[in-house]
Amino acid sequence: MFRNVLQRDAWASRLYPKFLSPKGVRAYSTPSNATGADLTKPASGAVSLDDFVPPVEAMKPTHGVHVATLQLKSYNAKMFDLDFFADFAVRAANAFKVPSGGIASLPIRTSLWTVPRGPFVHKKSQENFWRRTHRRSIKLYDASDATVDRLLQYLRMHEMPGVASKVSLFRRYPLGIMKQIENTDATKTQSEQSVREMADEILRLYEVENS
Incomplete structure (x- = not known):
């Protein structure tokens, strides 16, 4: 969807000019390694999604028939891209008239690796690496298979770099399908x-x- 942060900020400033905070954009666009900030803690000038767009309200399901679950994940500690694309997915579902359960935050998944620092002199020394995966989940309800396929195709066309997606579909077939x-x-x-x-x-x- 966006090739870099500057392209995304320019798109957001054109679409939502009165909700955009220029100060917040500069704070987010500043590389963390240049300021020495800790990625495990939220930065003081970190951008919130509410600085760009107003909160979105998902369409309420009428029958509660679960048709699909969209899972999003990102390794970015600031989580702006993840929340931005999750908000975009809910708005796209509303545009396609697909009710959803809103954005649900899943537990953060932490992965740890311990590897030798190097051979020979540093053979007995080990180095630790860790990675935190931030996840969001969106459940879709009361929509036909064709509508869900069009919505997922639209989201794939506008997917965001740094945000991975996984979809679980629930199909229903009439009786006698095995025959x-x-x-x-x-x-x-x-x-x-x-x-x-x-x-x-x-x-x-x-x-x-x-x-």
Whole structure:
């Protein structure tokens, strides 16, 4: 969706000029390694999503039929990109008339690795690395399969760098679908058998002509 932070800030300033905080944009656009800030703690000038856009209210489900679950994850400690794209996904669902349960924050997943610092002199020394995965979940309700597919295709077209997505779909089929599948498999088996018989007949005729 955006190639860098400056492109995203320019897009947000054009779309939501009165909700944009220039001071917050400069604070977020400043690299953390240049200021020496700790990525594990929120920065004092960190940007909140409310500085850009007003809070969005998801459409309420009418029947409560769960059709899909969208999971988003990001490794960015400031979590602005993650919340921004989650808000964008809810607004897109509202535009497609797909009710959702809003944005739910999932527990942070921490991964730890311990590796040797190096061979020879530093062989006994070890170094620790860790990574924190921030996640969001959005449940979709009361929509047809075609509408959900169009919504997911739209989100893939506007996906944001640094934010990974995973979708769990729940499809519902009418009664008797297994009989249809069995009939299809039987028809496929019969067609394969007829092809084998035709191939054997061609080989037999070829051998007769060459004998």
